[in-house]
Amino acid sequence: MKQDLILVTGASGTVGTELIRLLKAEGHKIRATTSKTPKDASSVHVNLATGEGIREAFEGVDKVFLLSPPGYADQYKMLSPMIQEAKRRGVKKVVLMTAMGANASDETPFRRAEIELEKSGLTYNIVRPNWFMENFNTFWIQGIREHGKILLPAGKAKTSFIDAKDISAVIAKLLTTDKFDNKDFDLTGPQALDHDEVAKAISDVTGKKIVYQEIQPNELKVGLLAAGLPADYTEFLLAILGFLREGYSARTTTSVKDILGRAPGDIKQYAQAHKQAWL
Numbered sequence: 103m104k105q106d107l108i109l110v111t112g113a114s115g116t117v118g119t120e121l122i123r124l125l126k127a128e129g130h131k132i133r134a135t136t137s138k139t140p141k142d143a144s145s146v147h148v149n150l151a152t153g154e155g156i157r158e159a160f161e162g163v164d165k166v167f168l169l170s171p172p173g174y175a176d177q178y179k180m181l182s183p184m185i186q187e188a189k190r191r192g193v194k195k196v197v198l199m200t201a202m203g204a205n206a207s208d209e210t211p212f213r214r215a216e217i218e219l220e221k222s223g224l225t226y227n228i229v230r231p232n233w234f235m236e237n238f239n240t241f242w243i244q245g246i247r248e249h250g251k252i253l254l255p256a257g258k259a260k261t262s263f264i265d266a267k268d269i270s271a272v273i274a275k276l277l278t279t280d281k282f283d284n285k286d287f288d289l290t291g292p293q294a295l296d297h298d299e300v301a302k303a304i305s306d307v308t309g310k311k312i313v314y315q316e317i318q319p320n321e322l323k324v325g326l327l328a329a330g331l332p333a334d335y336t337e338f339l340l341a342i343l344g345f346l347r348e349g350y351s352a353r354t355t356t357s358v359k360d361i362l363g364r365a366p367g368d369i370k371q372y373a374q375a376h377k378q379a380w381l
Contacts, residue, residue, distance in 0.1 A: 106164035106194065108277055111135045111148070111184070112171060116236050117199065120270035121167065128278065135159055137171070150180045160187050165277050169199040170212075175334040178211035178218075185218050195225045195283070197276050199269070202230040202288050203342070203350060216286070227276040228286035232351055235263045235291070235372040238300060239379035246304065246380055252314045255322055255343055256297050261351040262290035263300070264358070265367040272361050287357040291366050294352040303373045308380050319343070 108125060112118040113134030122132055135148040135155075148155035150171055160166075168184050170177035181198070188196050198219050204212035219226050238246065245253040269289055276282055295303075297314035305312045319340050326336045345351065358366040 105131050107131045107133060107162055109133045109135070109159060109163040109166045111150075111167060112169045113145070115169075115172075116234065116240070116266045117169070117270050117273070118167075120267050121273055124270060124274040125277070128274070130278070133159065133163060150174075150184070153183050156183055156187050160191050160193070163191065163193055165195045165197075166193055167197050167199070167273055167277060170215075173332060173335050175332070175338040176211050178214040181215040182218060185215065185222060185224075189222045189224055193224065195227075195277065195280075196222075197227045197229065197273050199229050199231065199273065201342070202232045202290070202353075203345060204230055205286070225280075225283050227282060227284070229269065229272060229276070229289055230286065231266075231269045231289040232262050232264050232291070233346065234266045234269075235369065236266045236376075238304065239376045243379060246312055250310060250312050252297050252301050252312065253317050253322070254297060254314070255317055255319045255340075255347060256314075257316060257347040258296050258298075259347050259349045259352065260294035260296050261346055262292075262294045262354045263369065263372075264289055264291040265372050268358050268362070268366045272358060275361050282361060287361065288353075288355045289357050289366075290354045292354065292368050294354060295369060300369060303369045304380055306370075307373045307377045310380065312380070 108130055110118055110122055110132055113122055113136060122134060125132055132144055134145045136145050137149060140147055146155060146159045148159050166188050168181060170180040174180050196219060200212040200216060204210060205216065207213060216228050242252055245251045272289060301312045301314045323336055323340060
């Protein structure tokens, strides 16, 4: 019996790296996309901004994990050519990752991609994770390390942050079983926390005093632009942070447990695992 070849986009990202590790551990054949020069035969160069390499990436592929690369506000433009190629090839299954809240309006770029996949005739799953816990050891780390502060315009709103390792585990399961075919899932952590509670969790494991300090959106905007983020993507981030501040990210779901048969990891487990990042 022929072994399925699974195409993983975003292979070097937070979700993709762990997804590939899990799939390889289970003995699956992987083809990873990279925007850089491929390091080995299991990787293929793809530029989603131009479409370069898409046809080659799908050659002989049976199943696909799709996500839009960070830095692009028009995710539909990134994802649609991949969905179209998957349809043209008649792949067995596509798992698409967007973001929680993407289906609030049919006009958003993410939702347009979801609709295209839903109407493609392909077997699919859609996962919409909430804000990653890992943002605190990546995107927001500078303020924590240099000032002992989480600096965000998030107010006192609670968010059901999710560990990206749980997202990867869910995607690996969906790619390798047909039990949940043609369903969409909002993925969250086990509880909703405000940023003061996140700061306390990091403080507890590091022994350093970490606090949350609310800043104005424009302060964050200046920092993001200075870091080299495109203006339209910066506005996209500020917009979704605005939704967070209004309380739209507080909802919790049972999707991780329903799919994996175990509860998602909590903030204490995450903080312990990433302790070295903040020291």
